[in-house]
Amino acid sequence: MLSYIVRRLLILPILATGVTVFVFLLISMLTPYERAALYVQDVPKRQGALDRLIEKYGLNDPIHVQYWHWLMGQKDPDTGEVKGGVLRGDLGFSQTGSSSVAAVIGRRLPATAELALWSAVPMIGIGVWLGVVSAVNHNKLTDQLLRVFSIVGWSIPAFVFGLLVLMIFYARLGWFPPSRLSNWALEVVQSGAFTRYTQINTLDALLNLRFDIFLDGLKHLILPVTTLTYLNWALMLRVTRSSMLETLRQDYITTARSKGLAERVVIWKHAVSNGLIPVVTIGGLVLISLLNGVVITETVFNYPGMGSFLAQAALSLDVISVLGVTLFSSIILLCGNLFVDVLYGFIDPRIRLH
Amino acid sequence: MKVIKKLFSNPTSLIGILLLLAFAVIAVLAPWIAPPPENSRDPYMIPRDGFGSAPRPPSEEHRFGTTEGQYDIYYGVVWGTRTAFRVGVVITIFTATIGLAIGSLAAYYGGLLDEVLMRITEIFQAFPFLLAAITLSSVLQTVYGRGEAGPLMFLAKVLAVLTFGHNPSQPVDPIQLQIVTGMLAIISFGWMTYARVIRGNILTVRELEYVLAARTVGASNQRILLRHLLPNSIFPVLVIASMNTGAYVLNFAALSFLGLGAQRGYADWGQMINFARNWIPSLADHWHIVIYPGVAIVLFVLAWNLVGDVLRDVLDPRMRGKGNGL
Numbered sequence: 001m002l003s004y005i006v007r008r009l010l011i012l013p014i015l016a017t018g019v020t021v022f023v024f025l026l027i028s029m030l031t032p033y034e035r036a037a038l039y040v041q042d043v044p045k046r047q048g049a050l051d052r053l054i055e056k057y058g059l060n061d062p063i064h065v066q067y068w069h070w071l072m073g074q075k076d077p078d079t080g081e082v083k084g085g086v087l088r089g090d091l092g093f094s095q096t097g098s099s100s101v102a103a104v105i106g107r108r109l110p111a112t113a114e115l116a117l118w119s120a121v122p123m124i125g126i127g128v129w130l131g132v133v134s135a136v137n138h139n140k141l142t143d144q145l146l147r148v149f150s151i152v153g154w155s156i157p158a159f160v161f162g163l164l165v166l167m168i169f170y171a172r173l174g175w176f177p178p179s180r181l182s183n184w185a186l187e188v189v190q191s192g193a194f195t196r197y198t199q200i201n202t203l204d205a206l207l208n209l210r211f212d213i214f215l216d217g218l219k220h221l222i223l224p225v226t227t228l229t230y231l232n233w234a235l236m237l238r239v240t241r242s243s244m245l246e247t248l249r250q251d252y253i254t255t256a257r258s259k260g261l262a263e264r265v266v267i268w269k270h271a272v273s274n275g276l277i278p279v280v281t282i283g284g285l286v287l288i289s290l291l292n293g294v295v296i297t298e299t300v301f302n303y304p305g306m307g308s309f310l311a312q313a314a315l316s317l318d319v320i321s322v323l324g325v326t327l328f329s330s331i332i333l334l335c336g337n338l339f340v341d342v343l344y345g346f347i348d349p350r351i352r353l354h
Numbered sequence: 355m356k357v358i359k360k361l362f363s364n365p366t367s368l369i370g371i372l373l374l375l376a377f378a379v380i381a382v383l384a385p386w387i388a389p390p391p392e393n394s395r396d397p398y399m400i401p402r403d404g405f406g407s408a409p410r411p412p413s414e415e416h417r418f419g420t421t422e423g424q425y426d427i428y429y430g431v432v433w434g435t436r437t438a439f440r441v442g443v444v445i446t447i448f449t450a451t452i453g454l455a456i457g458s459l460a461a462y463y464g465g466l467l468d469e470v471l472m473r474i475t476e477i478f479q480a481f482p483f484l485l486a487a488i489t490l491s492s493v494l495q496t497v498y499g500r501g502e503a504g505p506l507m508f509l510a511k512v513l514a515v516l517t518f519g520h521n522p523s524q525p526v527d528p529i530q531l532q533i534v535t536g537m538l539a540i541i542s543f544g545w546m547t548y549a550r551v552i553r554g555n556i557l558t559v560r561e562l563e564y565v566l567a568a569r570t571v572g573a574s575n576q577r578i579l580l581r582h583l584l585p586n587s588i589f590p591v592l593v594i595a596s597m598n599t600g601a602y603v604l605n606f607a608a609l610s611f612l613g614l615g616a617q618r619g620y621a622d623w624g625q626m627i628n629f630a631r632n633w634i635p636s637l638a639d640h641w642h643i644v645i646y647p648g649v650a651i652v653l654f655v656l657a658w659n660l661v662g663d664v665l666r667d668v669l670d671p672r673m674r675g676k677g678n679g680l
Contacts, residue, residue, distance in 0.1 A: 011476070018477035026493045034496065148366070151663055155656035157604050159611045160648040163630055163637065171638035178634060292484035296608055300631070310485065311612045314492040317499075326489045330481045 008341045015334055020086065023327045024067050030319060032059035057084075091324035096313040101324035104309060110199030111180060112298070112305035116290050118202075118221050119228035123286070126229065127236020128276065134237060135244030135275075136267055143241075150234035158293060162227045162300035169223060176223045178301045185216040224301045231293045232286055239282050240275070247275035277348050283340035284333070291329050360668045361661065370660030373653055381435040388432040396529070398433055398621045400425040409633065409640045419642040422629040425619055427642065431650050433621035438654050441537060442603040444517045446595050448541045449602075453548020454584070454591065460549070461556035462579050472553070475546050483543050484608060491539035491614045498531055510534045529617050536615040540605055547594055555587030593666045600658030607651050623647040623654075 027035060032054045054060060057074060073085025084090050089102050097104035134146045169176045181189060181201060188194055188210065189201060196204050202221070205214035247253065248271055256266045294307035302308070306325060313321035361367045380387065390397040403416065403424045412419040418427035460471040478486075497506060507526075513534045514520040520530060559565065560583060568578050609615035610624030618625065626647040633640050 011473075014473060015476055015480050018473065019480050022477060022481075026489065029493055029497050031500075147663075151366075151659050152652075152656060155600065155604075155659050156652050157607055157611075157624075157648075157655075159608065159624075159627060160644065160651060163627065163634075163644045164648070166634055167637040167641060167644060171635060288482045291482040295484055295488065296611070299612060302634075310488060314488045315613045317492050317496050319489075319493055319496055322489045322492050326481065326485050329485050333482060334480055 005341055005345045008338060012334060012338055016331065019327065019330050019334070020071060021067070023323050023330075024070055027070070027319075027323060028063055028066065034319065035059050086327070091327065092320040094313065094318060094321040094324070096316055096318045096321050097309065101321050104321070105306060105325065105328055108304065108306040108309050111201075111303065112294050112307060114200045114202060114217075115221065115224055115228065115294060115297070115303065115305060117200075118225045119232075119290070122225070123229045123232045124236060127233040128240050128279065130233070131237040131240025131279075132244055132267065132272060132275070134241040135248060138245060138248075146237065150237055153230060153234045156230075158227055158231055158296040159300050161230055162223070162297060165223050165226060166300070176219055178220070178223070178303070180217070180220055180303055181213070182216050182220075185213045188213060220303075224297050224303055227297045227300070228290065228293050231297075232289050235282065235285060235289065236279070239279050243278040244271060244275040247271045250274075277344070280340060280344050280347065283343070284337040287333055287336040291333065357665070357668050361664060364664045366660050367664035370657045370664070373657035374661070377435050377439070377654055377657065380432055381439055384432050384436055388429045390429075398437065399529075399619055400430045400433070400621050400626075402426075402619070409629075409643050411640075412642055418646040421626060421643045422632060423619070425626070425629075427626065427646050430621045430626050431623070431646055434623045434626070434647065434650060435654075437533075437616070437620070437622045438603050438651075440517050441533070441606050442599045442658075444513065445537055445540055445544065445602040445606070446599045447516075448513075449544040449598070450548050450591055450595050452541070452545040454552055454588075456545070457549035457552030458556055458579060458584060461553040461560070462575070462583065468553075471549075475549050478543060479546050481543065484605065486543045487536075487539040487605065487609060488612065488614060489539075490542055491536050491609060494535045494538060495532070495614075498535060509538065513537060529620060533616050533620070533622075536606055536609045539609070540602055544598070544602065547598070548591055551590045551594060552587055555590060556583050559583055559586050593662060596658055596665055597662035600655040600662070603658075604651070604655050623651045627651075 033050055036050060036053050036057070036059065056076070056078075058065065058069060061069075070084065071086050073082045073088050073090065075081070076083050082088070084092070091101035091105075093099075094101045094104050097107075130146055134143045137143045166178065170178060180186075189196070189204070194204070194208055194210065194213075197207050198204055202214050202217040205211070205217060248267075253266060253271055256270045257263070261270075291307075294305055295311055296307070297303070298305045298308035299311045306329075310322060310325045313325070361371065385397065391401045394401065403420060403426065406424055407422060409422055410416065410420045410424070416426050416428060418431060421427055421430075456471050456475065460468040481489075494506070498510065510531060511520070511522060511526055514526045514530050515522050517534065517537070518530050520526060526534070565578060565582055568582050573581075606615055607622075607624030607627075610622050611628050613628060616622035616625040618628075624647075627644060630637065630640070630644045633643065637644065
């Protein structure tokens, strides 16, 4: 198992390189004119000006030269200033966000992180709890019902679910509005009196002791968090269930029972601590599901995060922005998967001792 | 035979099969239960009743009401059944074929080829699926927007021929081209599960005695692969295919919902729900613009998932209760 982790560590650079090559191949499907946005802020409308830019940045060079320039950046022959370079964090200019793609990601990421962090707690909590309940009542009515529920849940698209909760809790009842903050709260947050430590509104509100803003943030988060949670709990449930079923068959559980321990203790103390270990392995899947989920969820709820930016950019065929966000997300995913692998080896004593 | 018997005796899968049958009947009978207007050029374009903006509630004339732009929802839901079947089935055939080819080549030949193919598979898996599909469809739309002929255009044509029965000598219709673009994006990032599962299965089956027996009697590589290994490791592919058909329809609907799949006014469930985004504050009055197409998607996807879930249990008892092979 340890060798597995080492192997994953060694493969990571290969995968990361593969991801950049793939993204660059997609970029190279664009014409040099369309690619000029990688280097210049505003693509000038005059034909001649653009031709000079293409010449200057070598957008007609052989593809491997261009890949290198795209990766490492390129010296501007006039000013000597290095421009571009994905490794330097320069992902080009976003027409949709009217600033650099990196800056847009920087602005939008905290909102998405806030959404994802708030979703993680109920998602894991509900999924694991129901998974354990399902395994303990194996093949009984509760188990069957939960199974049917999870299949039905699996079949409802996020946008239908999101629109349904909006229909009920916003349009009908007026409880939880879309977007991220109410106008009055947004004014306070953007004013000088409010320090934005983390850009995560609910956290900043607590640090600034503005509980009214904290509550307003929560009110806007409840529906999107519910949608993201619903997208993932079925997955958690299934993995927890099957792993718990394996654990409950082990001898030490029989021993614990025969010692006369209460069933509650046997399950929640003895079985869960081992049964939950494999659940960690789906951390990567959950991360994928969150990254996919935020695109739809943020779009439905008009929530200003990375996902809604991606959808907006894709719709206006702003390919440079779209590729930038996708590249960024895949790198997050690669790191997340690595973290999960290492964590798995760390928390499972059987693996640690090998 | 055992499989079919089990599928029909299990109540969950029976519901799934009945639902699929009902959808199939609706799809076949579409021209009779929702006849296109006489002057219509393309029956897949939903007829409009005027050009007013606000949706109208269900009435005598429009059973499910109209959505923004006065598109008839009943008509769209009925003809959308055909779109869902076409999109789902064609994507499944393509992803399964690509996955089968890559997985079996990697497993059978092993060594360097296996290493390279599996790394490529992992690179494709390193992208979050929906993000990758969105990205690819926006790149492809830009490329197709130029209207140049080339290998990509050829690929689009092949898909259009298979999906819509398009006449190969004609250029692809722009409305169909946009749908094909979305499908291509999903196909490109949807084959990896098949490749990995089929590879794992062949590696297991390969060690069994009867393959050795075949080799001793002098069967060729090709014969062993096609006659012995593939047929014996193909069942999991069927399971994944039935589970995934639902997922593909769901993802295509998501693309359409974002405005990247079917065009405005096309009989496609996701596209119809896209209109609802402009009416969120008044959804309580315009519930019908979400509910009807929404229920259609949910039931369609649910049907495939119910069948897939039971298939999984029947074909492979070891997989009972495990994750859905995402």
